[in-house]
Amino acid sequence: MNISKIETIISEIPDPEIPVINIKELGILRNIECKDNHYTVTITPTYTACPAMSFIENEIRNKLLRVGITDVEVKTTYTPAWTTDWISERAKQKLKEYGIAPPMHSSCAMNFTTQKVTCPHCGSSDTKTISRFGSTACKSLLKCNICKEPFEQFKCH
Amino acid sequence: METKNELYKYCLRLGDDALILGHRLSELCSKAPFLEEDLALTNISLDMIGRAQAFLKYASELSDNFITEDDIAYRRPENEYYNHLITEQPNGDFAHTIVRQFFVSVFEYHFFEALTKSKDKSLAAIASKTVKEVKYHMEHATDWVVRLGDGTEESHRRMQIAIEDLWMYTGEFFEMDYVDDILLSAGIAVDKSLIKEKWMKEIIKPLEEATLILPAYTHMQTGSKKGIHTECLGHILSEMQYLQRAYPDAKW
Incomplete structure (x- = not known):
């Protein structure tokens, strides 16, 4: 499946605390890569202690699982630091x-x-x-x- | 990496500062003087525990043992914690909580600002997130220092006592030992002698505005870099580590 399709799927995930906006609009979703059917999704926390991060990671896995993608790695990065x-x-x-x-x-x-x-x-x-x-x-x-x-x-x- | 052992210890120090003060502040959850302050102090606590997780996770990656950030946070004995002594001091009255926040957050703001320029990319990345958060902590504490110091006779009196009590723990902020020196020459650590001047300048102004004065004594407490602590840390750890010690590897 191509990256832009994956992006559309993941982008549907709402922010758990402000459900009117999704993780792409919020700037949490940073990057998606695919190599030999291995998908790497990079996300960044708004705040270092953002309690929503593990929830978002699980949601990404669930969304991709539903379209048959199981080989998923979700990476968290601090750099560049998230900004509003x-x-x-x-x-x-x-x-x-x-x-x-x-x-x-x-x-x-x-x-x-x-x-x-x-x-x-x-x-x-x-x-x-x-x-x-x-x-x-x-x-x-x-x-x-x-x-x-x-x-x-x-x-x- | 030649400096791996020093970097590991540096991460523990930074992680422990955040973990212990974060834990202290969490004790105020539902007990702060009023609702907004309850939100503020627990938010600051949350920021710190997140920061602790980031530094201790990085430490676990540097360690040769297969350990996680949780192992580091909850399974070390007291003399292997390296947090500054001021972070383990009790919350006391609201004046003590605020003065502790004031001294610590002004230091942290300048420290992390400098750490963003570290040659170690992971440290610089955590620092660049932290500095934004600490800015809020610093403004929060500074506002209160002025408001309480220049407030009623009673609030002024309590603030002055808190300053007298906590001043002796501020010397540790600027201590440098072999870990700092080795990492500083590698371009990784912060030169704390440069932070001292900025810190002094920044705390004097609000204190003057608050009609508060710095203590006359010059004796400073020390020990945390060697794992020597005040009585307070043991009490924190007995509560913080209880679950992991009683039920190793317990999961929610």
């Missing part, structure tokens, strides 16, 4: 519709305190940070001063 810049524009839009403020450019992580985050509910930029750390390693907790709704932001990374 790899999240596609389409995925950012989906995040917003899901109620999570998408990340801006990764360099904005350098001045967390001054960045302006837009509320995904009402669109106001009059928001404040409640906590840098949220329900998962990749999100912060914020509140909108206008519509008063709390929301999460995908941290710039």
